[in-house]
Amino acid sequence: MDPLSELLAHLQPQSYITAGFDASGSWALVLDDLAGRIKCYAVMKGECWLSIEKIANPVRLKAGDCFVLPTGCRALIASDLEAEPKLASETLDPNRSGEVVTYNGGGDVFLVGSRFEVEGRHAEVMLQTLPPLIRVEASNDRAKLRLYIDLMMDELRGGRPGASQMAQNLSHMMLAQTLRLYIEDLPEGEVGWLAALADPKLGACLKAMHSAPAHSWTVEELARIAGMSRTSFAQQFRQRVGETPISYLTRWRMMSAAAKLVRGQDTITQISMSLGYSSDQAFNTAFKRVTGQSPRLYARRQKQGAEA
Numbered sequence: 001m002d003p004l005s006e007l008l009a010h011l012q013p014q015s016y017i018t019a020g021f022d023a024s025g026s027w028a029l030v031l032d033d034l035a036g037r038i039k040c041y042a043v044m045k046g047e048c049w050l051s052i053e054k055i056a057n058p059v060r061l062k063a064g065d066c067f068v069l070p071t072g073c074r075a076l077i078a079s080d081l082e083a084e085p086k087l088a089s090e091t092l093d094p095n096r097s098g099e100v101v102t103y104n105g106g107g108d109v110f111l112v113g114s115r116f117e118v119e120g121r122h123a124e125v126m127l128q129t130l131p132p133l134i135r136v137e138a139s140n141d142r143a144k145l146r147l148y149i150d151l152m153m154d155e156l157r158g159g160r161p162g163a164s165q166m167a168q169n170l171s172h173m174m175l176a177q178t179l180r181l182y183i184e185d186l187p188e189g190e191v192g193w194l195a196a197l198a199d200p201k202l203g204a205c206l207k208a209m210h211s212a213p214a215h216s217w218t219v220e221e222l223a224r225i226a227g228m229s230r231t232s233f234a235q236q237f238r239q240r241v242g243e244t245p246i247s248y249l250t251r252w253r254m255m256s257a258a259a260k261l262v263r264g265q266d267t268i269t270q271i272s273m274s275l276g277y278s279s280d281q282a283f284n285t286a287f288k289r290v291t292g293q294s295p296r297l298y299a300r301r302q303k304q305g306a307e308a
Contacts, residue, residue, distance in 0.1 A: 003197055003210045004183070008176060010259045011127070013038055013116035018167040019099055020044075020156045022106035028078035028085040031069065038127070039069040040175045041113030042149045048109050051076040054132040061135075066145065066178045068134040070127050079109060100156055112153050114171035129193040129242075136181045145181060148174045196240045201226040205237070209249050213256060214276035219245055254290040257283070261299040268295050 031039065043061045050067065051058040053074045058081060061067065069075055076085060091103065118127065136145070152170040155163045179194070186198040196202040205222045209215075222245050223233035237245050253275045260271050272283030287295050 003203075003206050004176075004179060006210055006256075008179075010255060011038075011118045013118055013172070013175065018114040018152070018156070018164070018171045019101060019112075020153065021101050021103065021111045022109075023079065023103040024106055024108035025104040026080040026083045027103060028076060028080060028083040029088040029091055030085045031075040031077060031088050037072070038116040038118060038175070039075075039113070040066070040116065040171065040178060041111050042066045042174070044110040044112055044149065044153060046079075046109035048111075049076075049078045049081050050133070051078070051081065052132050059133065059135065062137075064137070064146070066136045066149070066174070068175065068178055068182075069132070070130045070134065071132045072127065073132045112149060112156060113174070114168065116171075116175065131190075131192050131194070134179065134182045134194075136178050136185070145174065145177045148177060191240055191242065193241060196237070199240060201228060201233075202237060202240055205233075205245065209245075209252065213249070213253050214274060216276060217246070217249055250286060251290055254287050257287060257295065258291065258298060261295055262302050264299065264303075271295070 043063050043065045045063055047060060047062045049058045050061055052069070054071075059067075077088075078085070091101070148170050152167050152174065155167040155170065183194050183198045186195055190198075197206055205226050208222065208225050209217060219234055220230055222237075223230045226233050228236070234245065237248075241248055243251070257271050257275060260266050260274075261268075266274070268280055268283070272280050275283065277283035277286065284294055287293075287298070291298055293301070
């Protein structure tokens with residue numbers, strides 16, 4: 001499985017609400033429901049502003065643009081940045097999934113998309129490795145993404161039997177395709193996990209580590225895969241990803257282990273062996289260093305949280 005597919009598989013995003021938003025006039029919504037969630041939306045008609053706390057300047061979105069908010073940062077979306085903001089959690093009723101919410105009569109701006117729930121502390125940690133805004137601008141070569149969005153809009157507006165489930169399935173495809181296009185079009189100098197994946201040399205190393213997490217990778221081996229000197233590779237990897245190659249490998253192993261612990265299908269011994277650890281003790285030590293909890297405590301707390 002390739003790294004992006006693995007990321008989505010470990011996050012296990014469940015579409016919690018898939019809906020449309022049709023607005024007009026002056027409006028502003030505070031997206032106050034982002035913690036532990038991913039927002040993925042497309043602007044189907046008109047233009048609006050998106051302001052995110054970790055980005056200095058507001059972003060102008062136009063028809064055809066898609067955007068993903070993966071890190072839980074506070075955000076504001078508005079037709080007018082001076083308008084009195086209202087909470088999205090109150091305006092966009094979560095019980096109206098599969099419907100189109102009309103605001104101020106509608107007609108000027110239309111957005112469609114989903115809010116995805118992700119499970120577990122490991123998922124939240126993984127989301128923090130992504131940029132606060134993932135944006136794909138409108139373009140003529142986005143035919144597949146446009147198809148998913150158009151089909152979703154038809155389902156939301158059509159009211160046919162099974163429309164809600166169809167819209168949710170399409171929203172997962174929209175999320176994956178948006179991330180894929182973002183990786184393909186990343187500008188030079190971008191930093192982060194997706195930026196490393198987009199780099200041909202570093203991306204090859206990430207794929208190697210993900211395909212064989214149990215292998216005892218060394219910086220020298222990874223540098224050879226990248227076709228770089230050990231020093232250049234280590235320096236470039238740290239600059240693009242934000243940590244050393246071995247630190248990344250350990251963290252990815254622990255995120256994979258956390259996902260398996262939540263599923264509860266494997267024993268700790270099976271998990272530790274699948275990730276290249278010679279003993280449960282070595283695995284337990286590494287897991288606690290990364291997550292702050294022992295594997296058993298982590299699994300128990302996640303189970304209790306799911307049942308609460």
